[in-house]
Amino acid sequence: MMQEIMIVGRGGQGAQTAGNLLAQAFFAEGRYVQSFATYGGARRGGPVASSIRVDDKPVRLRCNIERASAVLCFDSSLLDAALLKVADPRTWIVVNTAKPKEAFKDLGDFRIVPVDGRDIAIRFGMGKVVNSALLGAFAGILGEPRLEILCDVIEQTAPRSKEQNLAACRYACDIARHVH
Numbered sequence: 001m002m003q004e005i006m007i008v009g010r011g012g013q014g015a016q017t018a019g020n021l022l023a024q025a026f027f028a029e030g031r032y033v034q035s036f037a038t039y040g041g042a043r044r045g046g047p048v049a050s051s052i053r054v055d056d057k058p059v060r061l062r063c064n065i066e067r068a069s070a071v072l073c074f075d076s077s078l079l080d081a082a083l084l085k086v087a088d089p090r091t092w093i094v095v096n097t098a099k100p101k102e103a104f105k106d107l108g109d110f111r112i113v114p115v116d117g118r119d120i121a122i123r124f125g126m127g128k129v130v131n132s133a134l135l136g137a138f139a140g141i142l143g144e145p146r147l148e149i150l151c152d153v154i155e156q157t158a159p160r161s162k163e164q165n166l167a168a169c170r171y172a173c174d175i176a177r178h179v180h
Contacts, residue, residue, distance in 0.1 A: 002055040009074030014131040019050025025145040034059040124168040136169035140176030
């Protein structure tokens, strides 16, 4: 069954990079992948989204995602009614926040998993760079792509701090597996 994944964030947070890495990891697993991005204002801090479709057969659908299987939200302020229109009670929503799950109960009946990507990034010497931590958590919640494949992609593409990126990814994946 085809998965439709949305990654949302603000310009400069790394949501586009995370989308590319996730698409590469699924492709490395031998899956068919379609990936495309949308940008709000072409400026730092403006909303951005990366959309990914993954299937075991060629992806022929050529439209925006209307019902996401999963959402990775880099900024909890973007977790609003507009974003939740693409979600339903089966959609996994991994959100980068230090807030507890209860803080999102007013949004409705959604499977929201809060992950403090910033804390994990700081713990592993990554500063504010949360991509690897959030991707690890996302893979831990979804059960795919396989962690070793995701780590291979991160290792091949990280411009620096490879070991820190890998450690943050693995740590967040392990935490996420035990959260839900």
